[in-house]
Amino acid sequence: MWDINETRGIWYEGAVLSVSAERLWDHTQLRQINPFPPITPHRPLNPESYIDVADRSGNYPELTGLTLLDLLNGHHGDLNENDVALLLRNITGRSTRQWISSVQHHLQQFSMQRAVRNLPTPFLPIDKTSPLCVSGLHCTLVSWLEEHRNEKASKSQWINRISNLTKKGLRSDELCIARFDTINETSGKLFTGNALLKCLNYSHLRISIVPVIDPTAFQLNFSQVTSTTPIKRLKPKLKNGLLTKPKWRDPMLGYWIDEISWNDLFPCEPKWIAFTHRGEPIVTHDRPTGLCENPDIAKRLAASHAQKLLPKFTTKGKWFEYSLTGGENYREWLVTLPYYLPTFQSNHFSHRNILLHVRCDIRDGVEDERVLFLQEVQSDWAQNARRAMQEEDPEIPTPPWLHEWPELALKLMLQHAATLGVDALAWTTSSSQVIRYDGDGAGGLRKLYDQTLPKAANRLLRKHGVRCETIEVYVPTNFTIRPVDNGYEVLDDDGTFLGIATNKQEIRSLIPDGGHELLHSMHGIRLNEKLRRTILNDGFYAWGWGIT
Numbered sequence: 349m350w351d352i353n354e355t356r357g358i359w360y361e362g363a364v365l366s367v368s369a370e371r372l373w374d375h376t377q378l379r380q381i382n383p384f385p386p387i388t389p390h391r392p393l394n395p396e397s398y399i400d401v402a403d404r405s406g407n408y409p410e411l412t413g414l415t416l417l418d419l420l421n422g423h424h425g426d427l428n429e430n431d432v433a434l435l436l437r438n439i440t441g442r443s444t445r446q447w448i449s450s451v452q453h454h455l456q457q458f459s460m461q462r463a464v465r466n467l468p469t470p471f472l473p474i475d476k477t478s479p480l481c482v483s484g485l486h487c488t489l490v491s492w493l494e495e496h497r498n499e500k501a502s503k504s505q506w507i508n509r510i511s512n513l514t515k516k517g518l519r520s521d522e523l524c525i526a527r528f529d530t531i532n533e534t535s536g537k538l539f540t541g542n543a544l545l546k547c548l549n550y551s552h553l554r555i556s557i558v559p560v561i562d563p564t565a566f567q568l569n570f571s572q573v574t575s576t577t578p579i580k581r582l583k584p585k586l587k588n589g590l591l592t593k594p595k596w597r598d599p600m601l602g603y604w605i606d607e608i609s610w611n612d613l614f615p616c617e618p619k620w621i622a623f624t625h626r627g628e629p630i631v632t633h634d635r636p637t638g639l640c641e642n643p644d645i646a647k648r649l650a651a652s653h654a655q656k657l658l659p660k661f662t663t664k665g666k667w668f669e670y671s672l673t674g675g676e677n678y679r680e681w682l683v684t685l686p687y688y689l690p691t692f693q694s695n696h697f698s699h700r701n702i703l704l705h706v707r708c709d710i711r712d713g714v715e716d717e718r719v720l721f722l723q724e725v726q727s728d729w730a731q732n733a734r735r736a737m738q739e740e741d742p743e744i745p746t747p748p749w750l751h752e753w754p755e756l757a758l759k760l761m762l763q764h765a766a767t768l769g770v771d772a773l774a775w776t777t778s779s780s781q782v783i784r785y786d787g788d789g790a791g792g793l794r795k796l797y798d799q800t801l802p803k804a805a806n807r808l809l810r811k812h813g814v815r816c817e818t819i820e821v822y823v824p825t826n827f828t829i830r831p832v833d834n835g836y837e838v839l840d841d842d843g844t845f846l847g848i849a850t851n852k853q854e855i856r857s858l859i860p861d862g863g864h865e866l867l868h869s870m871h872g873i874r875l876n877e878k879l880r881r882t883i884l885n886d887g888f889y890a891w892g893w894g895i896t
Contacts, residue, residue, distance in 0.1 A: 357402070358447055364405040365427070365435040367416055367444070369451050370700055371686060372398045376458045378699055379467070379661075381556040381686055384415075389459045395452040396420055401427075401435070402691075407742040411689040457656060465660040466564065471557040471681050471764055479550035482557070484763045484887025487550060488518050488894055489526055497542035503531055506544055519891040525748050526550060553748060554687045557760070560680035560697065561661040564833040567651040568598040570605065582627035592621070596643060601625065601658060603650040605643050622650035664831035666697070667707060670784055671723045672776070674824045674865065675709030676852055678831045683760065690745035694728040703729060704753050706761065712822045713772060714867065719821050720765040721870070722775035725796075727753045752891060754796060755804045759888040762808075765875060766883040774819040774872030775801060797871065805873055807893065812879055819872030822865040829855060 356373045359366035374380035376387070384398045385391070396417035403410045414425055416439070424432050438444060475483040479490055492513065501509070514520050527549040531539065573579070573594045584592050584606065596605035602625025607618050619639040622630040629638035630653045640646040654660070665680035685701040694702045704727040713719040729747045736744040749756050765773040778794040785793070802816040809815070827846075828839040835850040838858040849855040875883075 355447060355450075358444055359402075359404055360435075360438045363434050363438060364403060364431040365412075366402045366404055366409075367435075367439065367447075368400045368402045368409075368411070369398065369454075370691070371400055371411075372451070372454075374686065374698075374700055376454065378558065379464075379561060380558055380684065380699060383686055387455055387459050389456075393452060393455040393459060395448050395455060398455060399448070399451060403427075408745050409691045410745075411691065413689060460657055461659065463658050465658060466663070467561070467661060468559050468663050468677075468679060471559070472760070472767060479548075479553075480890055481554040482760075484884065485555070485759070485890050486887055487526070488522060488889050488891060489513075490545065490548060490550075491889075492518070492895055493541045493545040493548065497540065497545060499541050500538040502538055506539060506541075513895060517892055517895045519752070521748065521750070521752065522891040525553065527552070552687050552689060553685065555703075556684045556686050558682050558684060558699070559663055560665045560682060561663055563655055564660045564662040566834050567654045567660050568601065568603055568647070570596040570598050570603075570647055573597055581625070584621075584623050584627040585629065586621075595620075596647070598650070601654060603654065605646045605650065607643075608639065620646040622646040622653070624653070662833040664833065665707065667724075668831050671707060671709075672721075672780065672823050672868070673828045673830060674822065675711040675721060675829070676836075676855075678707075678709040680705065680707045683757070685748070688748070692729045692732075692745055692747065696728060701729075703727065703747055703749060704757050706757060708761070710768070710770065713774075714820050717771040717819075718769075719772045719774050719819060719872070720761070720768060720770045721821055722761060722773065724781070725754065725757045725761075725775070725801075727757075749891070754800045755808070756890065758801055758804050758808065759890075762873070762875075762883055763887065766880040769880065770875065772819050772872050772874045774821055774870040776870055780868075802871055805871075808888065809873065809879075812882060814873060814879060816871055816873055818869050819874070820867040820869055823868045824863070824865050827860055827863040 356370045357366060357368035371380070371383055375382045375384075387393065387398075394417060397415055399416040401412045401414045401416060401419060403412050412425065412427060414423065414427070418425075419427075419432055419436060439448070473483040474481060478485060479487045489510065492510075510518070510523065514523060528544065528547045529549045531544065531547045573596060577594075577597075579594060581594075581602070581604065584604075586592060586608075591609045592606040593609070594604050595607050597603065604623040606621050606623060608621050609618050610616050619641070620643045621638045621640065624630065630649050631638040632649065635649070638649075640649065663679060665678065667680065668678055671678070682697060682699055682705050683703045684699055685703055688701050690701075692701055697705065704725065706725045707723040709721055709723065711719055711721050727747075729744075730750055730753050733744045733746050733750060736742070737746075747753075761773055776797060778790070778797040781793040781797060782790045805816040826841040828843075829836050830839075832848065835848050836855055837848050838846040838855060840846055840860045840863070846860060847858045849858055
């Protein structure tokens with residue numbers, strides 16, 4: 349059977365349309381937002397309703413906005429009927445039927461999940477009333493139409509008025525990408541601003557901000573059962589003639605590893621079985637009885653079972669080694685556009701359509717300030733798109749916020765900082781980045797970290813009397829703190845492992861004799877209580893600074 353983890357789509361030679369499970373995989377494996385019907389064991393899981401139809405006729409793959417089920421039900425949208433007919437013939441082939449069956453199996457496996465463990469707190473609250481689905485992120489055109497909702501004009505008059513707004517602060521990028529649906533020009537017909545507002549559609553620009561997470565290697569933590577271990581569990585469900593003796597247990601989720609023997613005259617080699625907290629043996633297609641040759645195999649079966657039903661994730665990310673050591677709550681956040689139809693795939697992460705990514709942690713500043721520290725901000729999509737434009741290469745779709753992604757990142761980070769209640773937001777100077785990447789792209793790094801972000805901060809917060817300034821944060825100098833699956837490990841200057849800590853106090857207790865931290869100067873913005881409340885209440889415009 350095909351494996352959806354390896355084969356997330358099928359395209360056919362000579363055909364325009366293909367099928368894709370990329371967005372489904374993003375949701376089930378990477379915790380991306382679910383654009384499909386809920387996946388639960390209480391509803392029929394028709395795989396065709398979770399498979400996107402993609403158009404590969406252009407320079408890059410583009411979703412059509414339709415699912416395979418739509419096509420099977422005769423809903424073809426604007427697609428060419430001959431292309432649809434060819435796709436429907438192709439999906440009857442044996443390999444595609446196998447692949448669709450693997451999608452169904454994947455759905456069934458995912459629907460078994462009862463809970464998810466160790467996920468970080470969301471970056472920002474989801475706001476379904478916001479055009480972009482992000483709390484505190486507004487659209488200039490929406491705000492302007494709300495102010496003029498009772499005025500009447502023809503469609504052409506509205507278009508002229510809106511076009512003129514680009515001289516007053518409406519960014520041309522927003523105007524170009526916003527869509528007006530179902531407004532038809534009729535001679536002499538007048539529309540209210542409210543009618544136009546209802547037809548304004550930003551649904552393809554809905555933003556999802558997700559953490560970089562991976563299944564932890566420590567799904568379960570087995571401890572050995574001794575003669576003094578209290579045994580309180582449901583009786584294991586075994587066939588007659590089998591004797592069971594508990595040897596290992598996971599106290600958190602209640603998994604047990606038992607030694608199995610036979611109640612007869614002829615002794616046999618002992619076997620091992622993993623049980624759930626309900627006393628049910630864990631069986632697989634390869635082990636229908638659940639019997640294992642040794643306890644390690646049984647433990648792996650139990651861990652695999654826990655990963656399917658109660659998965660536990662680690663938030664250490666992928667690129668923490670490219671960071672200044674120290675800090676707490678290290679996170680890698682991806683700002684994605686899952687509903688945007690053109691597809692871009694970054695080389696650094698597996699998610700589809702990553703508009704930008706940030707890596708950050710929280711650390712101490714002077715006078716015990718708590719500082720949200722931005723280790724790195726980057727947009728592979730914008731960088732690749734600009735390079736493609738220079739080389740006249742049409743293979744990369746142009747992203748929204750092509751020129752404004754640093755400003756968008758700063759607006760989101762300020763909201764995140766206000767939500768966390770920290771005292772400041774800081775980011776590295778370009779010198780730290782140049783050293784980190786051995787001088788590669790030094791000019792671009794200096795422009796982004798020392799010019800673009802400080803200027804954007806000053807423009808954004810000028811009306812509040814706040815400016816970008818130097819903020820000092822503590823960085824270890826002769827010892828290392830780095831994230832691991834179950835906390836933070838502390839190493840001395842020679843790389844000797846000193847222990848694992850789960851919080852700030854435990855980290856302090858592991859710092860070696862002579863270990864110390866020094867203050868490093870960074871760019872930053874101080875957040876007093878008034879500014880935090882203003883940011884949380886008012887938010888920011890997604891493009892630019894609003895109409896002036």
